Amino acid sequence: xxxxxxxxxxxxxxxxxxxxxxxxxxxxxxxxxxxxxxxxxxxxxxxxxxxxxxxxxxxxxxxxxx
Amino acid sequence: xxxxxxxxxxxxxxxxxxxxxxxxxxxxxxxxxxxxxxxxxxxxxxxxxxxxxxxxxxxxxxxxxxxxxxxxxxxxxxxxxxxxxxxxxxxxxxxxxxxxxxxxxxxxxxxxxxxxxxxxxxxxxxxxxxxxxxxxxxxxxxxxxxxxxxxxxxxxxxxxxxxxxxxxxxxxxxxxxxxxxxxxxxxxxxxxxxxxxxxxxxxxxxxxxxxxxxxxxxxxxxxxxxxxxxxxxxxxxxxxxxxxxxxxxxxxxxxxxxxxxxxxxxxxxxxxxxxxxxxxxxxxxxxxxxxxxxxxxxxxxxxxxxxxxxxxxxxxxxxxxxxxxxxxxxxxxxxxxxxxxxxxxxxxxxxxxxxxxxxxxxxxxxxxxxxxxxxxxxxxxx
Numbered sequence: 001x002x003x004x005x006x007x008x009x010x011x012x013x014x015x016x017x018x019x020x021x022x023x024x025x026x027x028x029x030x031x032x033x034x035x036x037x038x039x040x041x042x043x044x045x046x047x048x049x050x051x052x053x054x055x056x057x058x059x060x061x062x063x064x065x066x
Numbered sequence: 067x068x069x070x071x072x073x074x075x076x077x078x079x080x081x082x083x084x085x086x087x088x089x090x091x092x093x094x095x096x097x098x099x100x101x102x103x104x105x106x107x108x109x110x111x112x113x114x115x116x117x118x119x120x121x122x123x124x125x126x127x128x129x130x131x132x133x134x135x136x137x138x139x140x141x142x143x144x145x146x147x148x149x150x151x152x153x154x155x156x157x158x159x160x161x162x163x164x165x166x167x168x169x170x171x172x173x174x175x176x177x178x179x180x181x182x183x184x185x186x187x188x189x190x191x192x193x194x195x196x197x198x199x200x201x202x203x204x205x206x207x208x209x210x211x212x213x214x215x216x217x218x219x220x221x222x223x224x225x226x227x228x229x230x231x232x233x234x235x236x237x238x239x240x241x242x243x244x245x246x247x248x249x250x251x252x253x254x255x256x257x258x259x260x261x262x263x264x265x266x267x268x269x270x271x272x273x274x275x276x277x278x279x280x281x282x283x284x285x286x287x288x289x290x291x292x293x294x295x296x297x298x299x300x301x302x303x304x305x306x307x308x309x310x311x312x313x314x315x316x317x318x319x320x321x322x323x324x325x326x327x328x329x330x331x332x333x334x335x336x337x338x339x340x341x342x343x344x345x346x347x348x349x350x351x352x353x354x355x356x357x358x359x360x361x362x363x364x365x366x367x368x369x370x371x372x373x374x375x376x377x378x379x380x381x382x383x384x385x386x387x388x389x390x391x392x393x394x395x396x397x398x399x400x401x402x403x404x405x406x407x408x409x410x411x412x413x414x415x416x417x418x419x420x421x422x423x424x425x426x427x428x429x430x431x432x433x434x435x436x437x438x439x440x441x442x443x444x445x446x447x448x
Contacts, residue, residue, distance in 0.1 A: 038328070038332045040369070041371065042333055044369075045333060045362060045365065048352075048359070048360055048362070048365065049348060049349070050348060053343075053347070053348040056351075057110050058344075059110075060109050060110045060351060061109050061110055061113070062111070062113045
């Protein structure tokens with residue numbers, strides 16, 4: 001399993017930096033970082049994704065209950 | 067309120083452990099296999115199963131508030147509470163919707179649960195003093211993996227109900243012309259800007275409707291002593307609506323549907339896959355796995371990509387410890403002692419009963435009473 005660095009757990013509900021203007025350098029840096037995060041995530045998804053997707057998805061059917 | 071999320075997550079952990087122990091037992095019997103449990107609301111054959119929320123309200127509430135306030139609130143809250151879903155078109159192709167449950171809702175209020183599903187189920191079992199309390203049984207919601215979305219779901223609804231219980235608060239009539247059409251229209255619009263028609267003829271987007279309720283709650287809170295948790299709810303609600311206003315996809319750390327959509331879209335882009343590709347459908351499903359080694363939601367949470375409301379330590383403690391500020395504490399204490407003493411017992415929401423010759427039973431009708439002499443006596447007698 002890939003290393004799990006980049007733990008940046010912000011506790012605040014206001015990530016006000018989200019609304020920075022698209023052209024600012026901070027925003028470019030931010031989108032680069034987001035892209036890096038996503039790339040790492042996608043690598044790891046490939047490691048844990050169940051094989052034989054089609055059969056797996058099709059066989060997930062509820063029987064009974066509400 | 068934080069306890070609600072902590073204990074909901076503890077429930078996930080209990081199921082995760084049960085699945086693991088069931089696998090162990092199967093293996094002992096020579097059956098090899100993996101058990102999968104998904105905390106979602108639809109299967110691959112388009113069946114749906116609900117995420118049931120129950121709120122205790124006062125008995126003398128005004129039922130016209132269901133149409134005018136509660137239903138418009140519940141129909142529009144999906145823009146931050148939805149869990150996201152890839153749906154396959156009968157005529158081919160696929161799309162992404164904000165809510166898992168929206169397409170399975172056919173009525174506003176009714177007693178049905180499995181056929182013509184309503185937004186609010188009218189089952190009125192308060193599990194408390196029925197002369198004083200009513201049960202609001204909401205079955206329109208999606209199951210949240212995101213702690214943030216789950217917390218806001220309960221907290222914002224709490225504000226709506228508190229305001230409804232105060233005669234001085236007057237809501238604008240937001241009755242939707244057709245709630246089941248509106249819920250689908252909102253669910254299928256990822257921009258959250260599409261308007262739906264109110265009974266008054268006015269057109270409003272889900273964002274507009276939510277703004278109306280948030281503004282009302284902010285004004286309500288100004289005139290009252292609010293707890294830090296309630297202040298947090300209002301700040302989160304505002305943060306979500308501001309985020310949706312600027313760019314709904316900016317809420318990928320908070321909202322399940324956005325986190326899932328971003329993951330799905332980046333994965334598709336990297337591998338050049340259609341939305342209807344089985345591998346992409348699998349992403350949608352595996353996001354909800356309660357097994358933390360396989361779950362794509364937990365993959366994101368572990369990488370620090372999701373906002374949190376509670377902690378792993380608190381969740382682990384809640385697996386064994388009942389909430390401390392409700393009658394669940396009394397029930398937990400009773401069960402723990404009865405098990406220690408190997409006594410046969412039966413409990414439900416209200417009753418604590420010893421199955422011995424005397425059949426001693428204590429009724430706990432007040433959900434918020436966590437200290438009770440009668441229960442203590444019963445426990446001491448074991």
